[in-house]
Amino acid sequence: MTIENVLLVSAALFAIGAYGVVSRRSLVTVIMSLELMFNGVVIAAVGFSRFTPSAALLSSDPLTAEAIRSALTGHVFAIFVTAVAAGEAALAFALVFAMYRATASVEITDASEMKN
Amino acid sequence: MMPMEVSTLTTVAFWAAAAMTLGFATIVVTQRDVFRAAIALAGSFLGVGILYFVLSAEFVGVVQILVYVGAISVLMAFAVMFIQDIASGSRPVQGRVIGATVAVLIFAALAFTAYNTNWSLMDEITDPVAVAALTEGYIEIGTGDGVRVATEVPPGSNDVVVENDGVLVDSTSAVGVLLVREYLLAFEIIGLLLVAALIGGLLLMREPSGANEPEPEKEVASV
Numbered sequence: 603m604t605i606e607n608v609l610l611v612s613a614a615l616f617a618i619g620a621y622g623v624v625s626r627r628s629l630v631t632v633i634m635s636l637e638l639m640f641n642g643v644v645i646a647a648v649g650f651s652r653f654t655p656s657a658a659l660l661s662s663d664p665l666t667a668e669a670i671r672s673a674l675t676g677h678v679f680a681i682f683v684t685a686v687a688a689g690e691a692a693l694a695f696a697l698v699f700a701m702y703r704a705t706a707s708v709e710i711t712d713a714s715e716m717k718n
Numbered sequence: 719m720m721p722m723e724v725s726t727l728t729t730v731a732f733w734a735a736a737a738m739t740l741g742f743a744t745i746v747v748t749q750r751d752v753f754r755a756a757i758a759l760a761g762s763f764l765g766v767g768i769l770y771f772v773l774s775a776e777f778v779g780v781v782q783i784l785v786y787v788g789a790i791s792v793l794m795a796f797a798v799m800f801i802q803d804i805a806s807g808s809r810p811v812q813g814r815v816i817g818a819t820v821a822v823l824i825f826a827a828l829a830f831t832a833y834n835t836n837w838s839l840m841d842e843i844t845d846p847v848a849v850a851a852l853t854e855g856y857i858e859i860g861t862g863d864g865v866r867v868a869t870e871v872p873p874g875s876n877d878v879v880v881e882n883d884g885v886l887v888d889s890t891s892a893v894g895v896l897l898v899r900e901y902l903l904a905f906e907i908i909g910l911l912l913v914a915a916l917i918g919g920l921l922l923m924r925e926p927s928g929a930n931e932p933e934p935e936k937e938v939a940s941v
Contacts, residue, residue, distance in 0.1 A: 603724045603732040605839070606832050608773070611736040613828030615743055615766075621821035622747030625814045630752055630797050634759050637790060638743050641766045644778075652773045652886070655840050659848050665867045667858050668900065670851045670892075673885050677893045678901050680770075680778045684785050685908045689915030691790050695797050696922035708801050711811070 608649030616642030629701070629708045633694045640687040644680045651676025732772045739765030753798050760791035777890040853884040 615638055622635025651674055658669035702708050742762035749755040763786035770779035811817075843849055850856060850869045858880040859866045871879055885892040897905050 603729045603772070605837050607732070607736075609832035610829055611740065611769070613825050613832065614740050616828065617821040617825035618740065618743045618747055620824055621817050624817035624820065625747065625811060627811050628752060630794070630801065631746070631755055634746055634755060634794060637759070637786070638746065638762065641739075641763065641786070644782075645766060645769060648770055648773050648775045648778055651775065653839060654837055655843050659843050659845075659852075660838065665845055665847055665851070667856075667865055667867055670848065670856060670867065670885055671896050671900070673852060674889055674892050674896055677775050677778050677889060678896050680775070681781055681893070681897070682901075682904060682908055684778075684781055685912060688785050688790060689912050691793055692919045693915050693922070695793060696919040698797065699800065700922050702801055 605649055605653035608653070609646055612642045612646040612649065614642075615639075615645065627709050627711060629698050629710055629713070632710060633691065633698070636694075637687060637691065640683060640690075644683050647676040647679045647683070649676075651679075728772060732769065735765050735768035735772055738762075739769060753795070756791065756794040756798050759794060760787055763787045763791060774886055775889055777893050851882075851884060852886045854887075855881065855883045857881050 619635045619638030619640075619642060622638065623632055626632050626635065656669070656672040656675060658666075658672045661669075663669075698708055701713060705712050739762050742758045742765060745758035746755045746762060749758060763782065767779045767782040767787065770776075770782055840852070843852075847856065847867060847869055851867065854869075856867055856869060857871060859868060859871070859875065860877045883891070
């Protein structure tokens with residue numbers, strides 16, 4: 603397990619999600635694939651936090667508690683991305699339901715006209 | 719000096735979790751039955767959660783399981799059950815081959831970058847106190863701006879001493895301190911964002927005003 607392996611898994615999950623976003627017709631599956639892409643990005647952030655040192659730890663300045671904690675910036679990034687993804691999922695499904703009520707369809711080809 | 723050697727067991731667990739994640743993710747994007755895709759998505763999220771535990775990010779792993787496996791998967795299942803004609807399945811679109819090509823190109827570019835970049839690694843840290851602070855633990859001496867970091871209490875010191883575990887070993891407490899010190903503003907803004915998303919979702923889901931009431935009157939009038 604090295605940083606390269608973690609990034610490989612992250613890239614694979616991101617690519618699978620990207621394929622799902624462009625190849626599925628149902629909006630629900632498209633949103634599922636979007637969540638997969640979010641997860642791929644977060645895996646990379648946590649992997650960097652685990653394997654690569656922050657700049658503050660490599661510098662020759664006297665060591666501070668802030669510099670030590672900066673090793674975990676990737677974890678904080680992961681938590682923020684998770685929160686944004688949760689809000690995005692809730693809003694996306696509200697939009698899908700609104701579209702379903704208006705057109706009785708959740709297929710992405712029927713979403714080309716979003717008037718009224 | 720290499721902080722946190724990776725054991726064989728950890729590597730096996732990593733590849734097992736990665737296989738679980740990617741296998742379920744493939745089912746999500748190929749399965750026609752949307753409900754099965756939603757179940758596979760929960761499995762994929764769980765695999766990612768295990769990956770976080772393997773990468774010694776316990777707090778992020780717990781958040782992943784609570785938010786994704788617990789909340790977002792349930793939201794997906796509700797969406798699938800709410801929308802009636804979903805039984806017809808999620809048909810793939812025409813440009814599937816182009817999509818697959820683009821996805822493979824994205825993966826190739828990312829993998830090429832990952833393997834051809836000279837990443838700086840943990841063993842480039844020269845300060846032995848920093849290495850110990852990551853893996854074994856450190857103490858903070860003093861208060862306020864005059865805090866010093868060391869591995870052991872100097873003899874005859876009367877300063878306030880706070881003992882901490884290594885941040886990569888016990889990441890949860892350090893992440894908590896990060897959230898309420900360095901990233902306090904972002905933390906508050908994320909709360910505001912979630913409230914805005916909640917209100918926006920409620921507003922979009924609400925029946926259009928006047929859509930229900932006038933209709934019965936019309937029917938009565940026509941009859």
